[in-house]
Amino acid sequence: xxxxxxxxxxxxxxxxxxxxxxxxxxxxxxxxxxxxxxxxxxxxxxxxxxxxxxxxxxxxxxxxxxxxxxxxxxx
Numbered sequence: 001x002x003x004x005x006x007x008x009x010x011x012x013x014x015x016x017x018x019x020x021x022x023x024x025x026x027x028x029x030x031x032x033x034x035x036x037x038x039x040x041x042x043x044x045x046x047x048x049x050x051x052x053x054x055x056x057x058x059x060x061x062x063x064x065x066x067x068x069x070x071x072x073x074x075x
Contacts, residue, residue: 013029013055040054
């Protein structure tokens with residue numbers, strides 16, 4: 001488990017999310033940063049940095065409710 005205030009660069013953010021069970025590629029985070037819809041980030045020395053608590057909150061908003069069957073529909 002990561003510290004909530006831990007800061008990651010994009011590649012490390014993708015690796016940490018993937019290790020936590022939310023598989024995502026650095027290129028996907030980059031695309032979402034330019035198009036919108038990605039996790040909140042800040043800029044430092046021209047690079048995107050992400051706070052762990054923001055990453056997890058964002059990933060959880062993209063996760064469905066628990067299901068018992070693949071035939072269940074999303075509400």
